[in-house]
Amino acid sequence: MWVVKIGGSLSRDPMLEDWLAQLTDFGGGRVVIVPGGGDFAEQAREHQAIWRFDDIAAHNMAVLAMAQYALMMQGLSRRLVIAATDAQIRAALHAGRVAVWAPLDLLFQEANRLTSWEVTSDSLAAWLANRLNAERLVIVKSCEIECERSIDEYAALGIVDPSFAGFTHDAPYPVDLLSRNEAPRVRDLLFQATTG
Incomplete structure (x- = not known):
């Protein structure tokens, strides 16, 4: 199982449709998409700044906000299955489909290590990958990615959140940070994994 996080910054990008097409064409039964928060989450930040909640x-x-983006993705690609729980994710994959995670189980009443702006959808994707024993974690960003940088360097640059390195430090799976135009690379990797 692969966890592929598609950044909220792609929510207005024409490349989003290409990503969804490649993942549904080649990732059926193997891929869980984690949506970013994007503009939907930015509204939460703005309102918190005003009201100080x-x-x-x-x-x-x-x-x-992530759930809204998940619904938008499914609206663009009806082959995607919205999944809120581990059981729903596994059922979608077992049926040969691609799941898109609406993380409604992560609505909390009390503070914990996830309820901070230092934990964004990047870290939540890693948290899910750890929980599901994923084979690979792919984080798709709208910016250019220099593959020689470390995760700590990406965090220092603000490309991933400050908690991401902690969630992936001992990960038994590869972690790939990719730019928006690298959907064909993921397609090729999925194809190789299926045929190899």
Whole structure:
């Protein structure tokens, strides 16, 4: 199973449709898409700045932002299956489909290590990959990615959140950061994994 996080910054990018097409064409039964928060989550940040409500509320709003993006993705590609729980993810994959995660199980009433802006959808994708014993984690960004950089360097540059390195430090799977135009690379990797 692969976890592929598609950044919220692609929510207005024509490349989003290409990513969804490549993943549904070649990732059936193997891929779980994690949507970023994008503009939907930015609304939570803006309203928190105005009203000063706590990070628990902001986290829950950001989770709902990810769910909105998941619904948008399914609207663009009806072959995707919305999955909120581990059981729903596994059922979608077992049926040969691609799941898109709407992380409604991560709505919390009390603060914990996930309810902070230092934990964005990047870290939540790694958290899910760890929980599901994924074979690979792919993080898709709209910016250019220099493959020789470390995860700590990406965090220092603000490309991934400050908590991401902690979630992936001992990961038993490869972690790939890719730019928006690298969908064919993921297609090729999926194809190789299927035929190899």
